[in-house]
Amino acid sequence: MPDQIETAPEHCRRGLGGLVMRALQNAAWESGARVGVLVGTPEGRELYGALGWTTRSPMASVVYRRA
Incomplete structure (x- = not known):
């Protein structure tokens, strides 16, 4: 499963x-996936929206370290 994909600034x-x-979406579809869940950065939202993804809920990253 792909994770933490990013584009170098000079290639944006x-x-x-x-x-x-699109390649990942097509591969997932061909493998039988009919629902996708994507966690992306605010910067990626424009791209994902253009590809048909919709925001269902904002995602928060939280870390708890016990003292």
Whole structure:
């Protein structure tokens, strides 16, 4: 399962993110997936929205370390 994919700043806004996401979506569909869950950064929301993803809930990252 792909995790923590990012685009180097010098390669942003060239269509690579969309290409990678469409390839991953297609591979998941071909493997039988019919529902996807994506946790992305605020910066990625525009891309994901353009690819048909919808925000259901904002995600918070929280860490608890016992003293």
